[in-house]
Every structure is written in structure tokens, then in C-alpha cells.
Amino acid sequence: MACQSVAAVMDEQALLGLNPNADARYRQRAMAYFEQLKESQDAWEVCAEALAKGIYNDDHVKFFCFQVLEHQIKFRHAGLSDVQQQLVRETLMKWLQCQLMNAQPEKPFIRNKAAQVFALTFIMEYLTLWPKFFFDVLSLVGLNPHGVDIYLRTLMAIDAEVVDRDILHTPEETRRNTLIKDTMREQCIPSLVESWYQILQTYQQSHPELTCQCLEVVGAFVSWIDLSLIANDRFVNLLLSQMSVEELREEACDCLFEIVNKGMDPVDKTKLVESLCRVLQSAGFFNVEQEEDVDFLAKFSRLVNGMGQSLVLSWTKLAKTGNMKDAAESLQAIETKVPLLLQLLVHEDDDISANIVGFCYEYLHVLKQLPQLTEQQQGNIEAIMLAVMKKLTYDDEYNFDNEGEDEAMFVEYRKQLKMLLDRLAQVSPELLLEAVRRVFTNTMQNWQSAQFMEVEVAIRLLYMLGEALPASHGAHFSGNVAKTSALQDMMRTLVSCGVSSYQHTSVSLEFFETVVRYDKFFIVEPQHIPNVLMAFLDQRGLRHNSPKVRSRVAYLFSRFIKSLHKHMNAFIEDILTRIQDLLELTPPENGFPALLTSDDQLFMFETAGILIVNGECPVERKQALMRSLLAPLMDAFRLLLAKLPQESEEERQTALADCLSHAVGFASRTSKAFSNKQTVKQCGCTEVYRECLQTFLPALSCPVQRGVLRSSVRSFLHRMIICMEEEVLPFIPAASEHMLKDCEAKDLQEFIPLISQITAKFKRQVSPFLQQVFMPLVLAIFEVLGRPAEDNDQAAALEKQMLRRSYFSFIQTIAGSGMNEVMANQGAENIERVVFTIIQGAVDFPDPIxxxxxxxxxxxxxxxxxxxxxxxxxxxxxxxxxxxxxxxxxxxxxxxxxxxxxxxxxxxxxxxxxxxxxxxxxxxxxxxxxxxxxxxxxxxxxxxxxxxxxxxxxxxxxxxxxxxxxxxxxx
Incomplete structure (x- = not known):
């Protein structure tokens, strides 16, 4: 009868909505019912009774009942009566009792939710109402597998709530958690540990999944309980025996890792690690080559890494306190792990190798601090070097054309190896230099017959030396023939052995990267410049069949020329001729794929500019070269700009506008070559840039694609203000007039810095112009700021905020530039209007900037x-x-x-x-x-x-x- 009455009390119609396939109407009703049960003083009790008596078979209903119970415990526990709190406890224990009798366990998602509810109840009641929580659960569960499963899940849920350091707790929760742990240590931890031992022993054959769960619990709890309860012969022997059971070994490894990681006295830690190692070694775990299970080896490698890092920490602490005897024992313990470290580091599986890098790095740090190295330690350094060099090598499967997740992981792994290489350089720079030299020289002698990965890694190592040996970087190329350095020899070999012709993208890229990294070499031995220039310019570089190589080489070439422009005089015109086709603007209707993208072409135009500006030819020649560089851009710009308004298709308009924008960007980029020593005027280039301005400015009044065109022309004006001095001033009034027509918040916000730049640079010279443009600009800003916007349009609100900031910055520039008359001459009414906006900005808008x-x-x-x-x-x-x-x-x-x-x-x-x-x-x-x-x-x-x-x-x-x-x- 009771069951029937409860079932009648539950809203059966609402429960239908719990099914994931139910329609929206039922789902909404279920949600409303959930809220009603949560908030009611006692309606939730029907859920408790349904769980205790096992009334429902539907998994979703059971889960729902637990959710309602969870809410009561989490948010309303203090408000429950004694009877209701007792009801919660009884419900959980009755539900648990039902599990022991069920032939089939509940679905994992229900067991997890139940464990969460058990854990929450424990946290709320353990210190006050339910001190016997664990004894009650354990006495009920015994060694029943279904019950043990819930017990272990509950322990993990308690760990998540009470111990997990990744979860932020309030100070009050932290105090409560500390008190819970202290009370558990006093009252029940030995009993819990005993229960774990029994579970591990009982179920390792019959229920490996329960044993793994239990190992996870031990690993979680070991960080804060008395270690002697776990780190003793019977427990450790049990764990080690499980290291040999295939289904358990990974979890057993993780559990041992947590034991080793526990903070403790350095002498005790050394003893613990050593005793573990002896047992592991005698059980054959150190024979890494014979182990085929890579997943286990990755875990084992992590365990060895933990043991090694623990020993290093012990050594560091003992050495700091001057305890030389125990420090020597820790160091001895570290040294005996190095053969194992090397086996794992050089393992062909990168995950296994990556897991030991931390110990390796710290071992090298220990060696760096020792006053003198033994022969054995020097041998270890060489072995680590060889392992790093071997592991830096790409494998056959690396996909250079379509790099995915595996490739990204290898790139990350390479970064870890680079850290080791840098550390090796600190410990023994001579050894590293010699080892790299040996590998590099051997590979370069036979590069034609070597595999790409061997050639790439040999050049890569040369490249990496530049960062690994920074102190002597400049001195590598001192020019003193008597002291010709190893690096200089290697660079000479690199640029003269013909390896730049190797047909693989990774080798090509590494070659150019290295040439640019060691650009100083060419100052000492400039005779190699022509060969390297040809490599940049032909099918090995800018005309390589891989777009990736061409793109990177465009950038590297600009850096190479920038760095060595003083040595380029003899080659300027030849280079400009050879790259002429790479400097062409590619109109959208061309149909041919361009060799370089427009971003890559920016570097090419900058390079051309640097060659022209820094050449030693007469001014007239510079002028002619610059004109021949920029005139084709201007011609193409005029043609495309005339076409643009006639285009009706938006896609076509966008393509043309982008092309116009590129033309302006390319012209702008050439101006980066000028400097205080080589100004536009001194190079005789003023006239050609004036022509560029005359060509580009009409784009400001183009009726279509205004945003793109305005943005690029405005950027060009910024550059010209820097480069052309007062020659640019005649163009500013007309440009400003165009830019202030029909503008949006963003247009104005971007226009203001231009005016501010002119004001700051030319001051009095532009005072008449500023007086003239001041109010039109201010009114345009007021007009945009005054436009109504949707209340919830955050993008528009942000744009207005940024425009307001720009406006105030503009007024600040005017007020602070010493041109009092600009504002003073605007008439009393206008001045008052502007100053009122400043008052308003200071008080009304909550924007501190x-x-x-x-x-x-x-x-x-x-x-x-x-x-x-x-x-x-x-x-x-x-x-x-x-x-x-x-x-x-x-x-x-x-x-x-x-x-x-x-x-x-x-x-x-x-x-x-x-x-x-x-x-x-x-x-x-x-x-x-x-x-x-x-x-x-x-x-x-x-x-x-x-x-x-x-x-x-x-x-x-x-x-x-x-x-x-x-x-x-x-x-």
C-alpha cells in the first residue's frame, strides 16, 4: 500500500519529461516539477522514499530523485528538522543495502551521483551528527562488490570536495575541510587503509576494475595521511605484485607515483625511493627494452621521473643544510637511476621519452652545481646529448603538408628537448659544441645520400647552438683566423656544401632560418653572400615549389637584407631585376595563382625599399629606382579604382577593394626603409611619394567599399607624416574633408589619431588647418555619439565608449600642444559646448580612463x-x-x-x-x-x-x- 501511495504522490506526468527523447512540453513540466520539489519544505521526501524502497526502475527517475536529495543536502541542510536529517541518512543506507542485493549494479552515472550525495552528507554531518559514517558504511558493505564500488566512488567524491587543490574554497570551507581531515586521521584512517588492503587483495583477480578504483583512492588519499600506513612492506609488496598484473599495472604505477611524490624528510624520502627501486629492479621492471606495452611504459616513465625528481629535491635540501654525508647518498641514488633515465629518454615512443624530461633536466642542474665532474658524469652528459639529438629527429610519418594533432605534439616535445639542450650547454658548452660539430660535419659530408630527417636535424642543431651558447654568440665570428671557431667552420660548410639544394621542405626551411640566425658570419666572410643570395632568389627559396617555404623565405630574405644591406651594393640592381615579378600587384581577374601572398609581398617591397635607400648610388639613381618600384603600383591603382564603382557584384567589389588596399600597403611598406640618416628628401624620393598621395587620396571619396579603402589610405597618411615632413601638409585638408563625410564611430575613432599625430608633429604650422577642422570634427563626433542604439547592443556601446575616449584624447592633444588659439578661436558658444562635454566626461560616464x-x-x-x-x-x-x-x-x-x-x-x-x-x-x-x-x-x-x-x-x-x-x- 505504501508503495502505491508514494507513487501516486509523485507527478507521473512530469516524470515522463525526464526521458531525453520526451517532447519539449513534457521536459518543461519536468523542470518545473524539479524546482517545486527542491524548494518545498517536505515534498522532496517522496524522492527519498522512492530511493529507499526502490519504487522506480527508470534510470532517469532514479537520477532525478538523487538530484532533488542533493539539493536539500547542499543548500538546505541546516534548515532540515532532526527527523528529516535522519530520513536522509536512512534513505542512503537503505538504498545502499538494496545495491548489495541487486544482481546487476546501477548504471555508472547513477552510482556517481549517489557517491556525490553520500560525500555531501558526510561533509555536512561527519563532525557533528554522523561520526560513525565510515564504520556504518563499511559494516554494511563488507566485501560485497556492488557495495565496495559505491564506497570507493564516495571516497573519490570526498577527495574532490575536501582535498582537491584545484577547487577554490571559501576560508570557512577550508577550515571545515582541515577539521574533517584531522578528525579522520584520528578516528578512522587506519580502518580505511585496512579496508583498502582487503579490497586490493580480495579483488585483484576477480574484479580488476574495483582494484583499479581502489588504487586510485590510495593515490588520492596518500598525500595527506600518515605515509607509514601505506609505505610498509605488506602494502608496497601488494602494490608491486599488482605491477605485474596487466589490467592493474598502470593504476599501480600511478599509485606508487603518488606515494613517491608525498612531501617528507629528505633522508626518509631517499630511503623510500631506494627501497622501491630495489624491488622494482629485482622484479625486472628496469629492463625497458623487453617491455612492449607502451601505455604502461609511459606510466612507468612518469613514476621514474617522480622518483628521480624526489631524489634531486632531497639532495638539494641536504646540500643546502650542509649535511654532506646524506647528500652524498642522495647523489649516489640519483646517479644509479641515470642508466634507466637514458633508456626511457631515448625510447622511440615520444610520450615515454617526454615523461622523463623533468628528471633529466634537474639531473643536469645538479651536475652544473658540482665543483668537478667524474668521468662517469661526463659520460652521462654525452649520452644525454646523443639521446636529445636522436629524439629531435622527425620520423617518417610526420606530415609537413597538413600538420595535425600528432605533429603539434611533436613540436611541443621538441621544445622540451630544446630546454635540455640549453641546459646541456650550461653544464658543458665545450662538449655540446664538439658533439654538434661531429654530427653536423658527418651529415654534411654525405648529405646527398642521407635521409631528410638526418640532414634537417644536423642543421637544426647548428641553429639551436645560437640560443644555447648566447654568451659567446658574437665572438663566434670574430674574424680572427687563428681562432676560427667551430661555429664559423660549420657555417662555412653549410653555405658551401650545396645542401641548400636538398629537396625537402624541412631542410630548405632550416637552411634559411640558420643562415639568417648567423647573419654576422657574412660580415666576416662576405665572399659567401652571392651564393646565399642565389639560394634565396631561385627555386631553393622564393621560387620553391612549396608555398610554405616561399612564404617563410620572403620574411627571412627581408631580415637578411636588412642586416647586411651594407654588403649588398654590388648586387642591388641584379636583385631588383630578379624579384620584379614578385613585386607585381595581382589583380583578382588574373586567374594565375601568385607565387607569394599579399602578406609575403609586403616583405618583398620592404626589402626592395631597403636595397634602394641604402645603396651607395647617386640620388638620381635612387630616385629612378624608387619610381620604377612604385609607378606600376600607381598605374594599377588608377585602373582598378576606376573599375570599382562600376562593379555590381559585392564579391567582385570586395576583391577589387582588397587589391587596391594591397597596392597602398605595398607603397607604404617601402617607406620603412627610410631613417634619420637616409630621409625621403635626402634620397630624392619626395616627388614619387607625393605622386602616390595624389593617386591614393581619390579612393577616400569612392562610394563603395569605403571601410577598406579609407583604412588603407589613412595608414599611408600616417606613414607619410613620419617620412615626408611638411611636404605632406597640403594633402591633409582635402583628406580630412573626405574622411569626415558620412562617417561611423569606427571611422572617427581611427581618424582622430591622424589629426593628433599632425598636431603633435607640426604644431604651429597646422594651427590654421586645425582651427578650420576642429568644429566639423567635433560636430561629427557629437552626431555619432548622439545616434540612438539598442539597449543591449554591447558592440555599439563599446564603439561609442572608444570614440568618446578618442575624442577626449584629441581635445587633450589640442590643449596640451601649446596651440591655445585652436580652441579659443571657435567662438564662445562652441567653446562652452566642448567644455561642457569635458565636464560631462569627467562626471557622468563611469569610465576611469x-x-x-x-x-x-x-x-x-x-x-x-x-x-x-x-x-x-x-x-x-x-x-x-x-x-x-x-x-x-x-x-x-x-x-x-x-x-x-x-x-x-x-x-x-x-x-x-x-x-x-x-x-x-x-x-x-x-x-x-x-x-x-x-x-x-x-x-x-x-x-x-x-x-x-x-x-x-x-x-x-x-x-x-x-x-x-x-x-x-x-x-
Whole structure:
């Protein structure tokens, strides 16, 4: 009868919605029912009863009932009556009892959820209501496999809640967790350990999955319980016996790793590791070559790594405290592991090798600290070197054309090996240099018959020496023939043995990377430059059949030329001729795939620019070369720009606009070659860049694809302002007029830095232009900021915020550039309008970056116009608006004085007050004391105190005082 009545109480219709295949209506009803059961004082009890009596067979309903129970325990435990808390305990134990009798266990997802609920109940009740939690569970479960499974899952759930360091806990939870662990250590840990031993012993044959679960539990708990309970003969022997059972060995390995990793006294740790190693060695685990199971070996390698790192830590601690006898024993223990380390490091499986890198790295660090190395230790260093060189080598399966996850993992693994190589260089640079030289020389002598991976790694090692031996890097190529270095020999071999012709992308790339890394070599032996230039320019480099190689070589070539431009004089015109086809703009309708992408071409144009500008030819020749470089771009630009408005298809328009944008970008990139020593004017190139401006500026008024075109022309103007000096000024008014037409927030935001750049660079020269453009620009900004936007359109809100910041920065540039007249000549009404926006920016918008800028502007305006001979009517404005802004902004709830950026804003606010005092003197103090501060209900004592501090010369004192003043005011 009872079962029937409960079933009737449960909303059967709602339960139908728990099935994942149920339709949306039922699912919504189930969700609503869940919320109702969660929030009700006692309705959840039907779920408890359903679980205790096993009324439902449907897995989803059972899971649902546990979820409802979980919510009660997690969020409402304190509010449950004693009877209800007792009901929870009884429900769990009855459900557990049912599991012992079931022929089939519950599905894993239900068992996991049940374990979570058990763990939550334990956490809430162990210290107060249910101290016998574990004894009750263990006495019920005994060695019943279904019960043991729940018990072990519960222990892992408790570990996740109480011990796991990756989970953030409140201080209160941390205190509770510490108390739970302390109480468990006192009351039940020995019993738990005994239960684990029994489980491990009982089930290793019949239920390997339970044994693995138990090993995981031991590994999790060992970090905080008394180690002697686990690290003893009977337990360790049991674990070691499981290392020989195929289904258990990986978990047993992980468990031993956790035992070894436990923090303990260095002498005891050394003894523990040594005793483990002896047993493992005698059981044959050190014979790595005979082991075929790579998954197990990866775990074993991790275990050896843990043991090795523990021994290094023990040695470090003992050596620091001067305990030389025990330190020597730890060092001896480390040394005896090196043969095993080498077997694992050189293993063909990279996962196994990668897992031992940490120990290897730290072992080398130990050797670095020793005053003298034994022959054996030097032999170990050489063996590690050879292992690293071998493991750096690509295997046959590496896919260079389509690099996937495996390739990415190998690249990461190579980075670890590089760390080892760098460490080897610190321990014994001579040995490393000699070893690399031997491998490199042997490989280069036979490169035609060698496999690509051998050739690549030989060049790669030469490349890596550059970082591994940084101290002597410059000295490698000193030019002193008597001391010709190993590196110089290797570089000579690299560039003269013909290996640049090797037909594999990895070798080609490594060759060019290395040539560029050691560019200083060519200063010492410039006779090799022509050969290397040809390699860059022909099918080995820029015309290689692999796009990946061509792309990288374009960049490396620009670096090579930049570095060695002084040695290029004899080759300039030849190089320019040879790369001419790579400098052509590829229009979209061409149909032929270009050798280089437009990004790669940028490097080619920069390279051409560097060759022309730095050549030793007369100015006329430079001018002619630059014109022949840029004229084809201008011709193509004019043709394409005329075509663009006639195109009706958007895809075609986009392609043309991109092409136009590239043309401007290429021209812009050539200008990077100029410097203070070689200006546009000195090279006679002013005229050709003026022509570029005349060619590109009409694109600003093109009715289609405005965003792309404006952006590229604006970037070109930025470059020309830097390179062309005042020659660029005649182009600015017309360009500005075009850019201010029909603009969006983003257009304006990008246009303002251009005006600011002109203002900062030319100052008085551009004053008339700025006076003319100032209000049109400001009005355009106001217009865009005033446009209505959707409330939840975050992108638009962010754009407006950025535009507002740009606007304030612009006003700051104008105010701070010494061109008082630019704003002063805008007419009283306009000035007032602008200054009001600054006041508004300082007070109304909760954006500390913009607010800070606004206070900087206000301070500057007070300095310019606030004195006795300042602007008429401005002192009134100071008292009516600027002073209130200095107090109202920090009093806003959004003004967060714990935020660093806001504190900087407050600092500028203080500077403004100080500037007002400087300009208005006692009159300002009187205004504060008699008028303004009383209006804020500030007491006469505090007013007097503030005014006193305001008159002190040290502004730091005022800043500290004002911060405290506003902190008090906000309480």
C-alpha cells in the first residue's frame, strides 16, 4: 500500500519529461516539477522514499530523485528538522543495502551521483551528527562488490570536495575541510587503509576494475595521511605484485607515483625511493627494452621521473643544510637511476621519452652545481646529448603538408628537448659544441645520400647552438683566423656544401632560418653572400615549389637584407631585376595563382625599399629606382579604382577593394626603409611619394567599399607624416574633408589619431588647418555619439565608449600642444559646448580612463584660461562647473577607489584643484569654505582642514588626504 501511495504522490506526468527523447512540453513540466520539489519544505521526501524502497526502475527517475536529495543536502541542510536529517541518512543506507542485493549494479552515472550525495552528507554531518559514517558504511558493505564500488566512488567524491587543490574554497570551507581531515586521521584512517588492503587483495583477480578504483583512492588519499600506513612492506609488496598484473599495472604505477611524490624528510624520502627501486629492479621492471606495452611504459616513465625528481629535491635540501654525508647518498641514488633515465629518454615512443624530461633536466642542474665532474658524469652528459639529438629527429610519418594533432605534439616535445639542450650547454658548452660539430660535419659530408630527417636535424642543431651558447654568440665570428671557431667552420660548410639544394621542405626551411640566425658570419666572410643570395632568389627559396617555404623565405630574405644591406651594393640592381615579378600587384581577374601572398609581398617591397635607400648610388639613381618600384603600383591603382564603382557584384567589389588596399600597403611598406640618416628628401624620393598621395587620396571619396579603402589610405597618411615632413601638409585638408563625410564611430575613432599625430608633429604650422577642422570634427563626433542604439547592443556601446575616449584624447592633444588659439578661436558658444562635454566626461560616464583624460584637459584649460588675464567668463565657469566636477565625480557610487585606474583619475582630479588654487589663489579657498563645501554638508572643521591641506606645497600630501576624504564621505 505504501508503495502505491508514494507513487501516486509523485507527478507521473512530469516524470515522463525526464526521458531525453520526451517532447519539449513534457521536459518543461519536468523542470518545473524539479524546482517545486527542491524548494518545498517536505515534498522532496517522496524522492527519498522512492530511493529507499526502490519504487522506480527508470534510470532517469532514479537520477532525478538523487538530484532533488542533493539539493536539500547542499543548500538546505541546516534548515532540515532532526527527523528529516535522519530520513536522509536512512534513505542512503537503505538504498545502499538494496545495491548489495541487486544482481546487476546501477548504471555508472547513477552510482556517481549517489557517491556525490553520500560525500555531501558526510561533509555536512561527519563532525557533528554522523561520526560513525565510515564504520556504518563499511559494516554494511563488507566485501560485497556492488557495495565496495559505491564506497570507493564516495571516497573519490570526498577527495574532490575536501582535498582537491584545484577547487577554490571559501576560508570557512577550508577550515571545515582541515577539521574533517584531522578528525579522520584520528578516528578512522587506519580502518580505511585496512579496508583498502582487503579490497586490493580480495579483488585483484576477480574484479580488476574495483582494484583499479581502489588504487586510485590510495593515490588520492596518500598525500595527506600518515605515509607509514601505506609505505610498509605488506602494502608496497601488494602494490608491486599488482605491477605485474596487466589490467592493474598502470593504476599501480600511478599509485606508487603518488606515494613517491608525498612531501617528507629528505633522508626518509631517499630511503623510500631506494627501497622501491630495489624491488622494482629485482622484479625486472628496469629492463625497458623487453617491455612492449607502451601505455604502461609511459606510466612507468612518469613514476621514474617522480622518483628521480624526489631524489634531486632531497639532495638539494641536504646540500643546502650542509649535511654532506646524506647528500652524498642522495647523489649516489640519483646517479644509479641515470642508466634507466637514458633508456626511457631515448625510447622511440615520444610520450615515454617526454615523461622523463623533468628528471633529466634537474639531473643536469645538479651536475652544473658540482665543483668537478667524474668521468662517469661526463659520460652521462654525452649520452644525454646523443639521446636529445636522436629524439629531435622527425620520423617518417610526420606530415609537413597538413600538420595535425600528432605533429603539434611533436613540436611541443621538441621544445622540451630544446630546454635540455640549453641546459646541456650550461653544464658543458665545450662538449655540446664538439658533439654538434661531429654530427653536423658527418651529415654534411654525405648529405646527398642521407635521409631528410638526418640532414634537417644536423642543421637544426647548428641553429639551436645560437640560443644555447648566447654568451659567446658574437665572438663566434670574430674574424680572427687563428681562432676560427667551430661555429664559423660549420657555417662555412653549410653555405658551401650545396645542401641548400636538398629537396625537402624541412631542410630548405632550416637552411634559411640558420643562415639568417648567423647573419654576422657574412660580415666576416662576405665572399659567401652571392651564393646565399642565389639560394634565396631561385627555386631553393622564393621560387620553391612549396608555398610554405616561399612564404617563410620572403620574411627571412627581408631580415637578411636588412642586416647586411651594407654588403649588398654590388648586387642591388641584379636583385631588383630578379624579384620584379614578385613585386607585381595581382589583380583578382588574373586567374594565375601568385607565387607569394599579399602578406609575403609586403616583405618583398620592404626589402626592395631597403636595397634602394641604402645603396651607395647617386640620388638620381635612387630616385629612378624608387619610381620604377612604385609607378606600376600607381598605374594599377588608377585602373582598378576606376573599375570599382562600376562593379555590381559585392564579391567582385570586395576583391577589387582588397587589391587596391594591397597596392597602398605595398607603397607604404617601402617607406620603412627610410631613417634619420637616409630621409625621403635626402634620397630624392619626395616627388614619387607625393605622386602616390595624389593617386591614393581619390579612393577616400569612392562610394563603395569605403571601410577598406579609407583604412588603407589613412595608414599611408600616417606613414607619410613620419617620412615626408611638411611636404605632406597640403594633402591633409582635402583628406580630412573626405574622411569626415558620412562617417561611423569606427571611422572617427581611427581618424582622430591622424589629426593628433599632425598636431603633435607640426604644431604651429597646422594651427590654421586645425582651427578650420576642429568644429566639423567635433560636430561629427557629437552626431555619432548622439545616434540612438539598442539597449543591449554591447558592440555599439563599446564603439561609442572608444570614440568618446578618442575624442577626449584629441581635445587633450589640442590643449596640451601649446596651440591655445585652436580652441579659443571657435567662438564662445562652441567653446562652452566642448567644455561642457569635458565636464560631462569627467562626471557622468563611469569610465576611469576617459575620466582621467577629462581631468587632465580641465587642469590644462584652467592653466590656459583661468588666470587674471585669461579668457573672459572662464573663472565663473570654473566655480560653476569645474570645481563641482572635482567633487561630484569621486562621490559617484561607480567611482571605485579600490580600482587602480580610478585612483589615477582621482590623482588628476587633485591636480585640477591644485591648478585652480594656483590660478585663483585665496578667492578659491574662500569659495570652497563659504559656498561650495557647505552646500555638500561638509562640516566647518573638515572644510578648514581640506583648505589647509590644499594650500600646502606638497601635492602628495593633498592626494593622500583627498583619497581619505572621499573614502570617509562614501561610508
Amino acid at each position: 576617459a575620466q582621467k583624460t577629462c581631468f587632465i584637459i580641465l587642469s590644462k584649460l584652467v592653466e590656459l584660461w583661468g588666470g587674471k588675464d585669461g579668457m573672459v567668463g572662464f573663472p565663473d565657469f570654473i566655480y560653476k562647473h569645474i570645481v563641482p566636477a572635482c567633487f561630484l565625480a569621486p562621490l559617484k557610487p561607480t567611482f571605485d577607489l579600490s580600482d587602480a585606474q580610478t585612483v589615477l583619475t582621482l590623482s588628476e582630479c587633485v591636480v585640477t584643484l591644485k591648478m585652480i588654487h594656483l590660478k585663483r589663489g585665496p578667492e578659491f579657498i574662500q569659495f570652497l569654505q563659504q559656498d561650495y563645501l557647505p552646500s555638500l554638508q561638509v562640516s566647518p572643521e573638515i572644510s578648514q582642514e581640506l583648505c589647509h591641506v590644499l594650500q600646502q606645497p606638497d601635492i602628495k600630501v593633498l592626494k593622500t588626504y583627498i583619497k581619505a576624504f572621499f573614502q570617509r564621505a562614501k561610508l
